[in-house]
Amino acid sequence: MTSPRSAIKTRSGLLARLSGLAMSVKSFVYGMTAYEFERHALAERARLEDLFVLITLGDIIGVPILPPYYSLRLLPFAVPRLAAWKRRLLRERHVLENEEYDLIEL
Amino acid sequence: MNTLYAVILAALVFYIGYRFYAQRIDKNIMQSDPRKATPARLYMDGVDFVPASRGVLYGYHFKSIAAAGPIVGAITAANLWGWLPSILWLLIGVTFIGWMSDYSAIMVSVRNDGESLSAIAHRLIAPRTRTILLVFIFFYLLLVAGAFGNIIVGVLFGQPQVPLAIVTLVIMGMLGGQMLYRWRTDLILMTLITVGVTLLVIIAGPLGMQVNPPATQGGAPTIVQGPVGQVMVGWNNAVNAITGGAPVISYFDPTLPLPADAPSGVAVANVRITPAFLFWLVFLSAFAYLGSILPIWRFAQPINYIGFWITFLTIVLASLGAALAVFIKPDVATLKIEAIKSADLGFSLAAGKAWQPLWPMLFATIACGAISGWHALIGSVGTSRQIENETDVLPVGGGSMFTEMTLGMLSLLAVSVAGQGVGVPAFANGVGNFLSVLGVPQHIGAALGFSSFVVIVITVFQLVIRVMRVTLAEGLGDRSQIFRNPHVGILISLVLMCLLVLSGIWVYLWQLFGSSNQLMASLSLLVVTVWLASTRRRTTFALIPTLFMYVTTMAATLVIARNLWETVVVPNSVRAGAGIAVGGAIAMILVSILLFVAAAMIGLDGWRAYRRYSGGAPEARTVPAQSTT
Numbered sequence: 001m002t003s004p005r006s007a008i009k010t011r012s013g014l015l016a017r018l019s020g021l022a023m024s025v026k027s028f029v030y031g032m033t034a035y036e037f038e039r040h041a042l043a044e045r046a047r048l049e050d051l052f053v054l055i056t057l058g059d060i061i062g063v064p065i066l067p068p069y070y071s072l073r074l075l076p077f078a079v080p081r082l083a084a085w086k087r088r089l090l091r092e093r094h095v096l097e098n099e100e101y102d103l104i105e106l
Numbered sequence: 107m108n109t110l111y112a113v114i115l116a117a118l119v120f121y122i123g124y125r126f127y128a129q130r131i132d133k134n135i136m137q138s139d140p141r142k143a144t145p146a147r148l149y150m151d152g153v154d155f156v157p158a159s160r161g162v163l164y165g166y167h168f169k170s171i172a173a174a175g176p177i178v179g180a181i182t183a184a185n186l187w188g189w190l191p192s193i194l195w196l197l198i199g200v201t202f203i204g205w206m207s208d209y210s211a212i213m214v215s216v217r218n219d220g221e222s223l224s225a226i227a228h229r230l231i232a233p234r235t236r237t238i239l240l241v242f243i244f245f246y247l248l249l250v251a252g253a254f255g256n257i258i259v260g261v262l263f264g265q266p267q268v269p270l271a272i273v274t275l276v277i278m279g280m281l282g283g284q285m286l287y288r289w290r291t292d293l294i295l296m297t298l299i300t301v302g303v304t305l306l307v308i309i310a311g312p313l314g315m316q317v318n319p320p321a322t323q324g325g326a327p328t329i330v331q332g333p334v335g336q337v338m339v340g341w342n343n344a345v346n347a348i349t350g351g352a353p354v355i356s357y358f359d360p361t362l363p364l365p366a367d368a369p370s371g372v373a374v375a376n377v378r379i380t381p382a383f384l385f386w387l388v389f390l391s392a393f394a395y396l397g398s399i400l401p402i403w404r405f406a407q408p409i410n411y412i413g414f415w416i417t418f419l420t421i422v423l424a425s426l427g428a429a430l431a432v433f434i435k436p437d438v439a440t441l442k443i444e445a446i447k448s449a450d451l452g453f454s455l456a457a458g459k460a461w462q463p464l465w466p467m468l469f470a471t472i473a474c475g476a477i478s479g480w481h482a483l484i485g486s487v488g489t490s491r492q493i494e495n496e497t498d499v500l501p502v503g504g505g506s507m508f509t510e511m512t513l514g515m516l517s518l519l520a521v522s523v524a525g526q527g528v529g530v531p532a533f534a535n536g537v538g539n540f541l542s543v544l545g546v547p548q549h550i551g552a553a554l555g556f557s558s559f560v561v562i563v564i565t566v567f568q569l570v571i572r573v574m575r576v577t578l579a580e581g582l583g584d585r586s587q588i589f590r591n592p593h594v595g596i597l598i599s600l601v602l603m604c605l606l607v608l609s610g611i612w613v614y615l616w617q618l619f620g621s622s623n624q625l626m627a628s629l630s631l632l633v634v635t636v637w638l639a640s641t642r643r644r645t646t647f648a649l650i651p652t653l654f655m656y657v658t659t660m661a662a663t664l665v666i667a668r669n670l671w672e673t674v675v676v677p678n679s680v681r682a683g684a685g686i687a688v689g690g691a692i693a694m695i696l697v698s699i700l701l702f703v704a705a706a707m708i709g710l711d712g713w714r715a716y717r718r719y720s721g722g723a724p725e726a727r728t729v730p731a732q733s734t735t
Contacts, residue, residue: 024161031165032414034293035158037286040403046153084151091154094222094487 475514479626609690
């Protein structure tokens with residue numbers, strides 16, 4: 001005969017599995033629907049940020065635009081993001097990366 | 107054979123292939139390691155390299171790969187060879203080749219700092235591989251633009267209940283983009299409004315439409331359009347009145363039936379391009395122009411989103427109908443087309459006739475449901491940079507491909523149960539039959555099938571033109587600045603597309619697209635095989651599919667070139683007014699030769715690289731390839 005304790009464990013195990021399945025389905029639907037908007041919004045913001053950093057601190061990659069005085073004033077705020085910015089700007093891109101490749105469903 | 111058996115078979119193949127083959131390869135050969143840092147975690151720039159959870163990425167990757175390709179391919183193959191060879195290729199192809207192509211392309215990219223396949227090919231195989239791949243991509247996109255454009259214009263012109271839904275889609279798409287990005291409306295609200303209105307208009311299209319049974323045995327049913335359809339018919343007639351109903355272009359298409367009054371043995375013109383057809387071609391071009399020039403959030407993305415929902419709902423309901431049909435409406439569940447269309451499987455060759463042997467043409471016709479090169483490109487450019495954990499690659503890449511197989515299966519079943527029509531009309535009628543199991547009137551279900559099909563194809567089409575413009579700029583922008591002008595790039599792409607639509611024989615266009623897609627798949631498999639050799643792993647599971655796909659698709663390219671010459675160029679070259687058809691066929695022959703030569707060059711370079719890394723050649727390198735293992 002199943003003890004009450006093991007019955008509780010079985011039920012909570014089953015509930016946990018169902019809960020996990022529901023979470024997976026939710027993630028799947030999110031991935032198919034809203035995730036592309038999140039990515040696009042992030043990409044748009046990143047492009048603006050990249051442009052801003054390029055204008056203010058472009059001399060790091062050999063594109064001096066602003067006088068150094070302003071660059072130095074902004075430098076402490078930009079330092080945490082500089083490595084990622086440089087990599088993003090200078091990374092070689094595949095031709096398909098220029099447009100929304102993930103929308104082309106073939 | 108009925109639909110329930112097919113659904114069970116697909117589910118079984120999915121489970122067995124994934125559980126006993128795919129997981130074994132992942133564990134023993136690729137040796138996915140959850141402790142290894144992926145590029146998404148290493149770089150994590152919050153934009154391109156962003157770790158995403160397995161479930162989210164599975165949905166994202168599946169949506170990126172599953173759309174019109176598996177639908178159109180399955181429809182065409184069923185019509186040419188019957189349902190049995192098509193089902194077998196879908197099941198066997200995805201089990202041994204398809205899942206592995208997607209999975210390994212993503213894994214190889216993950217193990218190489220998120221580099222794209224062309225960058226890896228540049229390093230591992232030969233520098234010219236990247237340039238050749240760019241040429242490949244452009245012509246591949248041109249072929250898909252021509253094939254899809256042909257379908258869309260055909261449906262817009264021939265199905266008067268559909269165009270209003272497309273116009274509504276455009277308006278709702280632009281509204282949706284504005285709501286989401288400018289007015290900051292909630293996504294669920296935006297979805298309910300835009301998708302809801304579009305669905306209502308889709309359903310309104312066939313309202314009042316009557317489908318009367320055929321007057322004679324074996325004849326076509328008579329259709330009396332409802333109010334919406336009658337407006338469109340009136341518009342088409344008004345446009346055709348410009349030339350008094352006479353066609354602008356006409357030629358003989360060997361893949362279409364001759365007119366009923368044609369003298370026997372004489373190849374009369376059976377394709378008649380009327381002014382109304384040209385109008386819808388211009389409409390499609392305008393749609394694609396807007397999609398290519400406007401910011402992505404303004405037009406292409408929201409339209410794609412709405413189109414996804416319409417197609418998703420149609421597919422889910424149709425799948426449910428297919429599974430339940432055997433219990434509720436057994437007649438719907440029975441497959442009505444032949445299991446095998448001809449006993450010789452298309453292998454007998456006759457001069458002047460199209461040659462459609464099962465091998466290699468089936469494997470080029472079902473392009474995306476079993477295996478696709480495009481998926482490998484997408485996976486290596488986007489998905490691989492979001493993989494959080496190496497053990498996620500199999501469910502995301504391999505799982506998505508197995509799931510896409512079910513979409514191809516559904517399309518095949520829809521065509522097989524339709525009982526009337528060929529191609530897209532058969533698919534729509536089949537979807538209507540499946541939806542009738544759930545209580546939806548058949549003609550409304552068929553209209554939903556037509557509209558969802560056109561919606562999914564048109565949303566892909568606009569983006570294909572967009573990427574063609576970008577590829578032109580990338581490839582020729584350094585030689586001449588004019589190619590960097592987006593309007594020039596779009597115009598060139600649209601003109602080429604229109605030429606293909608007006609002159610390309612659709613079946614050959616689709617098969618040539620399929621060949622180029624599968625060739626790309628074999629090239630991506632080649633890169634994977636060379637990488638496996640460079641990292642001293644077993645290559646058999648990748649090498650055999652590579653060789654099979656490579657030989658098959660090279661052969662398919664040659665067969666298509668032969669068919670074009672024998673059945674289009676030769677019979678039409680002496681016919682007045684068929685110059686454009688002959689020109690189109692010659693252009694397609696040149697494209698097929700170009701693809702053949704490009705693939706041969708990459709194949710040769712790949713073979714040399716493979717022998718180098720597997721130590722087969724005397725000049726084998728002693729320094730292993732520069733990649734993380």
